[in-house]
Amino acid sequence: MKKIKEVMPVMPDLSYVKDYFDLRIEESETTSLQFRGKELEVIQRNFERGGFLRIFKRGNWLSASFNDVEKQINRENVEILLKDAELLRPKEGNLTLLLPKEDKRSYKLIDQEELLNYKFDLLRKYNNILLSHPKIVTTNAIYNDRLVRKIFYSKDGREIDYTIFYYSIYLVAISRDGNNICDYGLGIGRSRVLEDGVSIKELLKDLENKEEEIEKIVKIAVDLLSAEPVVGGIYDVIIDQRLAGVFAHEAFGHLSEADHIYTNEKLKKLMAIGNQYGIEELTIVDDPQLPNERGSYLYDDEGTEAKKTYLIKEGKIAGHLHSKETAAKMGEELTGNARSISYRHPPIVRMSNTYIEPRDKSFEELLSLLDNGLYVCGARGGQTELENFSFASQYAYEVKKGKLGKMIRDVTICGNVFETLKNIKGIGNDLKIYGGSCGKGSQYPLPIGDGGPHILIKNVIIGGR
Amino acid sequence: MVIEDLKELLKDKNIIYDIFYEEGHQESFQFRGDEPYSCEKKERRGVGLRVIKDGRIGFSSTSDFSKLKELVDTALTLSFYGEKVNIKLPWEKDLPEVKTISNKTSLIKSEKLYSMAVELISLIKEKEPEVKIDLSIEKEYQYVRLANSEGFDASYEKIILGFGFDGLLVLEDGITWLSDFYNLSENPELDLKKVSEDFCQLIKIAKRKVKINTGEYKVILMPIPAAHFFSILFVGANGKQLEKNATPLVDKEGKQIAPAFLNIVDNGIYPFGYNTAPFDGDGIKRRSTKVIENGIFSNFLFDLITAQKLNRKSTGNSERSYESMPRIQATNIYVEPSQDYPLTKIIKEIKEGIIVYYMLGAGQSNVLAGEFNWVINLGFKIENGEIIGRIKDCMFAGNLYEYLNKIILIGSEIKDLGNYFLPPIVLDKCKIVSKE
Numbered sequence: 001m002k003k004i005k006e007v008m009p010v011m012p013d014l015s016y017v018k019d020y021f022d023l024r025i026e027e028s029e030t031t032s033l034q035f036r037g038k039e040l041e042v043i044q045r046n047f048e049r050g051g052f053l054r055i056f057k058r059g060n061w062l063s064a065s066f067n068d069v070e071k072q073i074n075r076e077n078v079e080i081l082l083k084d085a086e087l088l089r090p091k092e093g094n095l096t097l098l099l100p101k102e103d104k105r106s107y108k109l110i111d112q113e114e115l116l117n118y119k120f121d122l123l124r125k126y127n128n129i130l131l132s133h134p135k136i137v138t139t140n141a142i143y144n145d146r147l148v149r150k151i152f153y154s155k156d157g158r159e160i161d162y163t164i165f166y167y168s169i170y171l172v173a174i175s176r177d178g179n180n181i182c183d184y185g186l187g188i189g190r191s192r193v194l195e196d197g198v199s200i201k202e203l204l205k206d207l208e209n210k211e212e213e214i215e216k217i218v219k220i221a222v223d224l225l226s227a228e229p230v231v232g233g234i235y236d237v238i239i240d241q242r243l244a245g246v247f248a249h250e251a252f253g254h255l256s257e258a259d260h261i262y263t264n265e266k267l268k269k270l271m272a273i274g275n276q277y278g279i280e281e282l283t284i285v286d287d288p289q290l291p292n293e294r295g296s297y298l299y300d301d302e303g304t305e306a307k308k309t310y311l312i313k314e315g316k317i318a319g320h321l322h323s324k325e326t327a328a329k330m331g332e333e334l335t336g337n338a339r340s341i342s343y344r345h346p347p348i349v350r351m352s353n354t355y356i357e358p359r360d361k362s363f364e365e366l367l368s369l370l371d372n373g374l375y376v377c378g379a380r381g382g383q384t385e386l387e388n389f390s391f392a393s394q395y396a397y398e399v400k401k402g403k404l405g406k407m408i409r410d411v412t413i414c415g416n417v418f419e420t421l422k423n424i425k426g427i428g429n430d431l432k433i434y435g436g437s438c439g440k441g442s443q444y445p446l447p448i449g450d451g452g453p454h455i456l457i458k459n460v461i462i463g464g465r
Numbered sequence: 466m467v468i469e470d471l472k473e474l475l476k477d478k479n480i481i482y483d484i485f486y487e488e489g490h491q492e493s494f495q496f497r498g499d500e501p502y503s504c505e506k507k508e509r510r511g512v513g514l515r516v517i518k519d520g521r522i523g524f525s526s527t528s529d530f531s532k533l534k535e536l537v538d539t540a541l542t543l544s545f546y547g548e549k550v551n552i553k554l555p556w557e558k559d560l561p562e563v564k565t566i567s568n569k570t571s572l573i574k575s576e577k578l579y580s581m582a583v584e585l586i587s588l589i590k591e592k593e594p595e596v597k598i599d600l601s602i603e604k605e606y607q608y609v610r611l612a613n614s615e616g617f618d619a620s621y622e623k624i625i626l627g628f629g630f631d632g633l634l635v636l637e638d639g640i641t642w643l644s645d646f647y648n649l650s651e652n653p654e655l656d657l658k659k660v661s662e663d664f665c666q667l668i669k670i671a672k673r674k675v676k677i678n679t680g681e682y683k684v685i686l687m688p689i690p691a692a693h694f695f696s697i698l699f700v701g702a703n704g705k706q707l708e709k710n711a712t713p714l715v716d717k718e719g720k721q722i723a724p725a726f727l728n729i730v731d732n733g734i735y736p737f738g739y740n741t742a743p744f745d746g747d748g749i750k751r752r753s754t755k756v757i758e759n760g761i762f763s764n765f766l767f768d769l770i771t772a773q774k775l776n777r778k779s780t781g782n783s784e785r786s787y788e789s790m791p792r793i794q795a796t797n798i799y800v801e802p803s804q805d806y807p808l809t810k811i812i813k814e815i816k817e818g819i820i821v822y823y824m825l826g827a828g829q830s831n832v833l834a835g836e837f838n839w840v841i842n843l844g845f846k847i848e849n850g851e852i853i854g855r856i857k858d859c860m861f862a863g864n865l866y867e868y869l870n871k872i873i874l875i876g877s878e879i880k881d882l883g884n885y886f887l888p889p890i891v892l893d894k895c896k897i898v899s900k901e
Contacts, residue, residue: 027529037709040546040547041790043522043547043548044523044526044543044789044790045526045539046525046526047528060501060502060503060504061502061505062504063505064508065509066507067510067511068510081506087504087575088501088504088579091501116546138709138710174711180834181711181713181833181834182831232679234900259497263597267640380829381829383825383829386633387639387640388640388825390839392838410831410836410838410862412838414826415900416639461860463862463898
């Protein structure tokens, strides 16, 4: 524990704190560019530095976040924090602690030059493609990267120091025909833990050569203008990989977060390990170890190693996502899912990369199994309140006798997650994982990944007029 | 000192700039599953620098005040790529006097806030022992100072106190989730007995499930869903969408878009509103702007740059934190209530309808076009002037610009949500899709 001075030479010793504590220091640099229409309306760089100290005393959490790291962490402030514990009613409660471990990773990047020109040119090129059709009235084209160094130190002897680089583009075309306005877009997001010899310019190549996909954005945004709104009702549907990801994350993933579960005995029963909610082919996992996906990391914000967790295996509940607190409360193993969006927030139970595992059916086989219904694509977003979920797609096609028909719009899928899981009748073989952002409580945006193959679901409620 | 240091660094550069400085602290208590969970303290500070060099904008921000020189260099470097603008930064005099700090709230002790939470939870649990309560109280102090190269240099302070809680009830046939929120920035006194009674009354009805068929119904939107409903209007009334020709309101200024009894104001100086301030992110006076007046769409909202491009005037709607470039945003949205129409009277007059408390899916649809597509997460059926039970698995979809004309009644009881001040509204002939 003496090594804190090596990890963070500016930090004072906290060994006098008798209770569990952890301290995070974050330094980050963010670059953002945004075109709206022809204009580059946002160009900015942000430099952040701050810390978050947390103490677990008498079953309650006491925490403080601050910017002036050197000045704020002192014995006097720690005592003030400890005094807050007297206000809160004490309660039973332990944490699952880790074995001491030190993992400090420095890095030296190959490229020294500013890549601003490169980022600007790439985004401008894509934005110009978006603007290439006369019916596209404006765009929303965003480039964003964030290099964040995470330093972690805790009472149970974890000393972690590593740097992760997030990079993404988000491209939306807005089409208009008279009073009819539509939009369509997509995002690509990746991340990389930095080490010696990494080249940012090489990483950014992940964002290159997307011209074809961007032309497709334009086509869909324009096609949507003549698409008819869906008629609300009950449909059998195939959802595409993007929507499958949103389903895995929004509808089911949030329900697997143990902080929802542990305070409620009845919810514990609904989410008990072994409960069967789906067909045997259905397996949903959360995996922060996937290489370079947007929701990947080495350690969570409690210093726990990232690891793969089965949420549903062969149709049965197989696991929950945990922090040090929820793992202790439920007597289950740590999963490394305590994450925070920045040093201003405490770590809470969150997902990483959440996806439905692929099986053997081709898209064509799923179409013929569907026979009549909808093929629903893309995701505007999703929201859940435990068992209820709602997610809006970007566009959809009618399917008649196994054949794709005309495009329709405004398709929102909703329902009860347990019923919907039971209604999954076919799982495709074409897994894709996408980078996105998740919000929970007041913490948005947290980088995550989600995905799946094409999925056939029966009896889905589709909102419409 | 940060602003003075930056002014010094910028003084011989002969550029237009503004510096947005903020600092503050927040204390909050969280309760989970009826029990205290945490006490959080947050310090926050940072500075954002916007420069206009050779007519082009650059921006940089930092919370690390050892990096001020880097901040200036970065903003200037970025301006090489930035948007070309032709604006003069303002030096407005006679800024409005605004109410942003109440003595009662600023003096309230942490112990008192904590005991309010404990008392409310115990009042609810007495009546509804099965419900699990999560609760959060946040008291935040903010200090903002804006200075620009023209000489404008002003600041304000604000104290915000928010009290929110939700209840989770798990029954054999499913989960019920309810929540409530109070902006106590003006007055921290809260009638906990009444708050708990109203909440328990909802829980009680929520336990009774009733069926509903797909069809057209009168719908009462309670203030939280009504705020979601009107938020779509404020996407369309954003001057940026006018500039980009991406709003159905492009040619609607001065035209009737809603019934004549509808009046909606964006009020940047509303007493103790979350977004109340004497000036906006550009240094322009905050004010009250009529957006819908007697059903007529009367104004788009603008910041300085967008207004200049369209040859309009800023409405003081430039929103900004130290971390971001200014952008147009509504401030505090006020929907004028009617006289003498409490909720009880509204319900009594409905033969068959639905009352909606919460919904899922806000902001997920094509809001630019005005579309909404919601799952009714907590809604009740009304028959013959009485709430008879909870409806489940229902969706409600439509287009705001069409539905504005379906508003047939506005309630008289305003709910203060911090940035929305509005009563319940009643919509006629809403298509509700049910799975039943």
